[in-house]
Amino acid sequence: MIKLKIKDISTEQRPRxxxxxxxxxxxxxxxxxxLENGSKGENVIDLSHRxxxxxxxxxxxSLSLAELTSIKGIGLAKASKLIAxxxxxxxxxxxxxxxxxxxxxxxxxxxxISKLKDLKKEHFIAVFLDxxxxxxxxxxxxxxxxxxxxxxxxxxxxxxxxxxANSIILVHNHPSGSVEASDEDHRVxxxxxxxxxxxxxxxxxxxxxxxxxxxxxx
Numbered sequence: 001m002i003k004l005k006i007k008d009i010s011t012e013q014r015p016r017x018x019x020x021x022x023x024x025x026x027x028x029x030x031x032x033x034x035l036e037n038g039s040k041g042e043n044v045i046d047l048s049h050r051x052x053x054x055x056x057x058x059x060x061x062s063l064s065l066a067e068l069t070s071i072k073g074i075g076l077a078k079a080s081k082l083i084a085x086x087x088x089x090x091x092x093x094x095x096x097x098x099x100x101x102x103x104x105x106x107x108x109x110x111x112x113i114s115k116l117k118d119l120k121k122e123h124f125i126a127v128f129l130d131x132x133x134x135x136x137x138x139x140x141x142x143x144x145x146x147x148x149x150x151x152x153x154x155x156x157x158x159x160x161x162x163x164x165a166n167s168i169i170l171v172h173n174h175p176s177g178s179v180e181a182s183d184e185d186h187r188v189x190x191x192x193x194x195x196x197x198x199x200x201x202x203x204x205x206x207x208x209x210x211x212x213x214x215x216x217x218x
Contacts, residue, residue: 058212153195177211
């Protein structure tokens with residue numbers, strides 16, 4: 001089987017050459033660098049475009065080794081490279097949340113989408129910020145189906161006061177993949193917002209993440 005490699009593509013179209021010239025690569029080009037070669041009748045650029053258009057980056061990230069190897073043109077070697085690349089990215093991002101300045105919810109949404117994506121139970125997390133909206137720390141408050149009896153204001157604001165937080169952002173995942181807020185999500189919001197007003201620590205937002213998406217439920 002003859003595999004068409006990047007060197008078989010015209011120089012100006014090669015992702016490595018574009019990278020060397022300082023160009024910003026698109027998702028398919030980055031993927032082509034990871035995969036290195038295509039398959040019979042499909043060069044690596046075309047293969048990468050097909051994968052991105054079919055699954056997207058988050059979709060590829062969510063696939064298991066078995067699921068990846070079931071895709072035409074993806075064998076064990078390519079699937080292993082993809083899983084390794086996504087895992088390395090996850091590890092690189094895992095320590096970068098603290099001291100990050102949050103200007104809007106999207107600044108942290110992608111981090112928690114990645115962090116919580118494989119969890120089978122709901123995790124409710126409080127993110128504590130200082131007066132300049134810099135993240136001090138985050139804390140898992142509860143694990144399990146979210147309800148107002150599990151998430152007690154005492155647990156949330158005890159940690160907030162302990163680290164001298166000025167405000168908080170709430171985050172929880174929906175293992176189902178849906179990011180639509182439930183009635184219980186709204187009840188939790190009401191309880192925590194009112195508690196925050198009493199102690200002078202504002203709840204800035206509450207993000208629901210799932211299946212590569214996020215939504216504010218405030």
